[in-house]
Amino acid sequence: MKIGMSHGAGGEVMGKLISETILNNLSKKSVNGGIGLDALDDGATIPLGDHEIVVTTDGHTINPLFFPGGDIGRISAAGTINDVAVMGAKPLAITNAMIIKEGFSIEDLDKIIKSMDKTCAEADVAVVAGDTKVMEQDKIDEMVVVTTGIGILEKGKAIPDSGLNLGDKIIITGSVGDHGMSLMSFREGFGFETDLKSDVAPVWGMVEKALEIGGITAMKDPTRGGLTNAINEMTTKSNVNVLLQDEAIPVKQQVKAVSDMLGIDPYEVANEGKVLLGVKSDLAEETLDAISKDKYGKDAAIIGEVIDNKNNHVLIETAVGGQRILESPIADPVPRVC
Amino acid sequence: MKIGMSHGAGGEVMGKLISETILNNLSKKSVNGGIGLDALDDGATIPLGDHEIVVTTDGHTINPLFFPGGDIGRISAAGTINDVAVMGAKPLAITNAMIIKEGFSIEDLDKIIKSMDKTCAEADVAVVAGDTKVMEQDKIDEMVVVTTGIGILEKGKAIPDSGLNLGDKIIITGSVGDHGMSLMSFREGFGFETDLKSDVAPVWGMVEKALEIGGITAMKDPTRGGLTNAINEMTTKSNVNVLLQDEAIPVKQQVKAVSDMLGIDPYEVANEGKVLLGVKSDLAEETLDAISKDKYGKDAAIIGEVIDNKNNHVLIETAVGGQRILESPIADPVPRVC
Numbered sequence: 259m260k261i262g263m264s265h266g267a268g269g270e271v272m273g274k275l276i277s278e279t280i281l282n283n284l285s286k287k288s289v290n291g292g293i294g295l296d297a298l299d300d301g302a303t304i305p306l307g308d309h310e311i312v313v314t315t316d317g318h319t320i321n322p323l324f325f326p327g328g329d330i331g332r333i334s335a336a337g338t339i340n341d342v343a344v345m346g347a348k349p350l351a352i353t354n355a356m357i358i359k360e361g362f363s364i365e366d367l368d369k370i371i372k373s374m375d376k377t378c379a380e381a382d383v384a385v386v387a388g389d390t391k392v393m394e395q396d397k398i399d400e401m402v403v404v405t406t407g408i409g410i411l412e413k414g415k416a417i418p419d420s421g422l423n424l425g426d427k428i429i430i431t432g433s434v435g436d437h438g439m440s441l442m443s444f445r446e447g448f449g450f451e452t453d454l455k456s457d458v459a460p461v462w463g464m465v466e467k468a469l470e471i472g473g474i475t476a477m478k479d480p481t482r483g484g485l486t487n488a489i490n491e492m493t494t495k496s497n498v499n500v501l502l503q504d505e506a507i508p509v510k511q512q513v514k515a516v517s518d519m520l521g522i523d524p525y526e527v528a529n530e531g532k533v534l535l536g537v538k539s540d541l542a543e544e545t546l547d548a549i550s551k552d553k554y555g556k557d558a559a560i561i562g563e564v565i566d567n568k569n570n571h572v573l574i575e576t577a578v579g580g581q582r583i584l585e586s587p588i589a590d591p592v593p594r595v596c
Numbered sequence: 597m598k599i600g601m602s603h604g605a606g607g608e609v610m611g612k613l614i615s616e617t618i619l620n621n622l623s624k625k626s627v628n629g630g631i632g633l634d635a636l637d638d639g640a641t642i643p644l645g646d647h648e649i650v651v652t653t654d655g656h657t658i659n660p661l662f663f664p665g666g667d668i669g670r671i672s673a674a675g676t677i678n679d680v681a682v683m684g685a686k687p688l689a690i691t692n693a694m695i696i697k698e699g700f701s702i703e704d705l706d707k708i709i710k711s712m713d714k715t716c717a718e719a720d721v722a723v724v725a726g727d728t729k730v731m732e733q734d735k736i737d738e739m740v741v742v743t744t745g746i747g748i749l750e751k752g753k754a755i756p757d758s759g760l761n762l763g764d765k766i767i768i769t770g771s772v773g774d775h776g777m778s779l780m781s782f783r784e785g786f787g788f789e790t791d792l793k794s795d796v797a798p799v800w801g802m803v804e805k806a807l808e809i810g811g812i813t814a815m816k817d818p819t820r821g822g823l824t825n826a827i828n829e830m831t832t833k834s835n836v837n838v839l840l841q842d843e844a845i846p847v848k849q850q851v852k853a854v855s856d857m858l859g860i861d862p863y864e865v866a867n868e869g870k871v872l873l874g875v876k877s878d879l880a881e882e883t884l885d886a887i888s889k890d891k892y893g894k895d896a897a898i899i900g901e902v903i904d905n906k907n908n909h910v911l912i913e914t915a916v917g918g919q920r921i922l923e924s925p926i927a928d929p930v931p932r933v934c
Contacts, residue, residue, distance in 0.1 A: 259701070259702040259703070260698075260699045260700065260701060260702065261696050261697070261698060261699060261700040261701075261702060261705070261730055262698060262699075262730070263698050263730050263732070264730075265696070265728065265730050266696065266728050266729040266730030266731075267730070272728060275702070275728065276726075276728060279702060279705055279706050279709060280709055280726065280728070283706065283709040283710050283713055284709065284712075284713045284716075284723050285713055285717060286713075286716060286717065286720070286721070286722040286723070287722055287723055287724065288722055288724060289688050289689050289722050289724060292724070294722065294724050295722075295723055295724055295725060295726060301725060302689070302691075302724035302725040304688060304689060304724070304746065306644065306645075306647060306649075306748065307644075307645050307646070307647070308645070309644060309645070311644075311649055311746065313689065313691055313724060313725055313744070313746055314691070314725055315691035315692070315693045315725050315726065315727050315742070315744055316693065316727050317693040317694070317695050317727045317728075317729040317742065318729075319695055319729045319731050350627050350642060351627050351640070351642060351651065353640075353651055353652070353653035353744050354653070355653045355654065355655040355742045355744075356655070357655050357657055357695075357740050357742075358599050358603070358604065359599070360598075360599060360600060360601050361598045361599060361600075362598065362599040363597070363598060363599075364597040364598065364599060364613070364617060365597070367599070367617055368617050368621065371617060371618055371621040371622065372621050374622075375621055375622045375623055378622075378624060379623060379624065382624070383624070384624040384625055384626055384627050384632065384633075385622050385624070385625055385633055386625065386626060386627060386630070386632050386633055386640035386642070386651060387633060387639060387640040387651055387652050387653050388614075388618065388633060388653065389653050389654050389655045389742075390603065390604050390610060390613065390614060390618070390655075391604040391655040391656075391657045391740075391932075392599055392600070392601050392602075392603050392604030392605070393604075393657050393737060393740075393932065394601070394737075397736070397737035398735070398736050398737065398740075399731060399732075399735035399736065402695050402729075402731075402736075402740060404653070404655065404693045404695075404727075404742035406651070406653055406691050406693075406744035408642065408649065408651055408746075410644065593732075594729075594731065
């Protein structure tokens with residue numbers, strides 16, 4: 259058997275590889291009863307005294323390195339900061355391992371590091387450790403960046419994917435599909451001219467405001483595989499039934515237009531500055547208000563709710579009132595998106 | 597300016613790139629007064645209550661993936677475990693981000709993960725988080741693995757590179773050059789037939805025994821750039837003068853033979869299962885004994901001492917009694933060694 263592109267694209271194919279070839283071969287996958295690799299959550303936790311350390315890692319192979327709304331420096335910092343944030347932890351630091359092609363422009367590297375710095379500064383995160391490797395010209399495509407995020411939370415306060423309960427409202431913190439569709443449209447040659455750009459941003463400030471309300475039961479970063487993958491993961495792990503309202507899900511007009519043109523579902527492509535939350539019903543409006551006050555949460559919306567404590571299905575109700583199952587995608591339709 | 601192979605090969609060229617393009621562009625490089633990126637130590641520390649979290653990251657681009665004595669799975673686990681260990685911290689967990697070529701054999705991936713697991717088990721380390729990305733066939737050479745290590749120590753107990761003091765003895769925990777020279781010799785076609793193989797191993801068990809004696813002042817993992825690079829870094833950071841005894845430095849006969857044949861200095865190539873230590877003079881013999889009792893420390897030796905609190909030079913005394921300066925290497929002479 260050979261690795262295919264879909265093995266790295268979120269969704270079911272990747273899930274199978276990870277389960278069979280990685281999880282099955284590893285014997286120790288958690289520390290001191292914390293959240294470990296088997297949970298396949300956004301990050302792991304390591305209990306230490308009154309705290310838990312949150313750890314998460316992400317490889318960034320995005321193509322191209324510079325795109326409308328961001329670059330590999332910004333996405334490498336934000337992606338990892340966000341994975342820590344959606345565990346409910348304050349991000350403290352990232353590590354930065356870069357694998358660079360021989361002949362790569364040092365001026366571009368300079369821009370990428372400056373962008374990483376600016377993104378970290380937004381969330382008051384330090385770059386504490388790093389590594390630099392160089393590969394021969396024909397052995398790597400420009401640059402790969404792997405960041406690992408370290409955060410901290412009070413013991414027992416981690417927000418897992420699996421915390422959804424009957425009655426919980428589902429909130430998305432803004433329009434979906436911006437990152438994946440803008441990247442796809444840029445690659446197709448629509449260029450920087452359109453307003454369409456990536457939403458890549460560190461969301462900790464927004465998450466912190468939402469956490470203060472105290473009603474969050476589950477939280478996830480809807481990157482590869484988009485909203486559809488993230489809500490399916492949360493639903494399955496929580497063992498509940500979720501009903502989404504199609505009309506309530508914010509999608510920018512331009513994202514819709516490009517999606518129609520390319521035949522790609524905007525719910526299935528990556529977001530890089532959004533959070534998907536489950537919130538206790540009685541605190542949902544207040545949480546939505548708190549999120550909406552953040553600059554990255556202006557278009558937040560309640561898009562559905564948990565309707566049953568069984569079945570593990572995501573249903574979606576269309577504008578005309580019909581319901582269908584929103585299936586987990588096989589893979590993100592846009593390759594090398596983060 | 598373009599990136600060259602030497603920018604990723606340890607040594608002076610890499611040091612300049614890191615300082616000018618990375619350190620200068622980052623504004624926050626440490627957390628709560630811990631050891632941060634500027635120290636360019638084996639890892640960073642984040643103080644938390646009575647403890648410090650130790651974090652370190654390493655990208656592995658080793659070529660080939662399977663080599664005498666190990667594979668990319670073993671080196672990815674051991675390399676990061678060792679960086680945590682030489683900070684004086686107990687390694688708890690690693691994260692594993694893999695970037696894999698489309699078409700890569702899943703059987704080989706299986707072997708690599710099993711090897712990683714076995715290496716982690718030796719040091720009782722968990723793999724708590726990971727990420728899998730796939731790149732197109734012509735965009736990456738087989739596989740890159742980035743691991744990040746998390747460890748823990750009591751507050752204030754970190755062992756920095758910079759702790760050498762007048763009179764301290766310098767200990768190396770075994771023969772030098774095994775990894776780099778075996779890899780080079782394998783690439784040159786000498787094959788698996790010779791006994792020469794990599795020393796790649798997790799050294800925490802050995803380090804733990806040495807730490808118990810209480811005399812360690814500085815500790816470093818002599819990987820890229822080898823013994824020469826590591827001792828020069830420790831000497832410069834500690835602002836001392838070190839005198840090494842050439843005859844005391846253990847080098848295997850086969851490593852010497854291959855070194856002579858290829859014209860490569862065995863002191864300048866990577867080790868992957870060795871530790872370089874500075875130890876208080878009165879505890880040096882006891883520390884050496886403790887190390888020698890570990891399976892990875894049988895050939896440990898005292899190879900020199902700190903002779904002055906100034907000058908930042910490493911001197912080496914040859915068998916016939918002459919002294920010369922052991923200069924920091926420009927770069928590791930063997931590319932893609934880890």
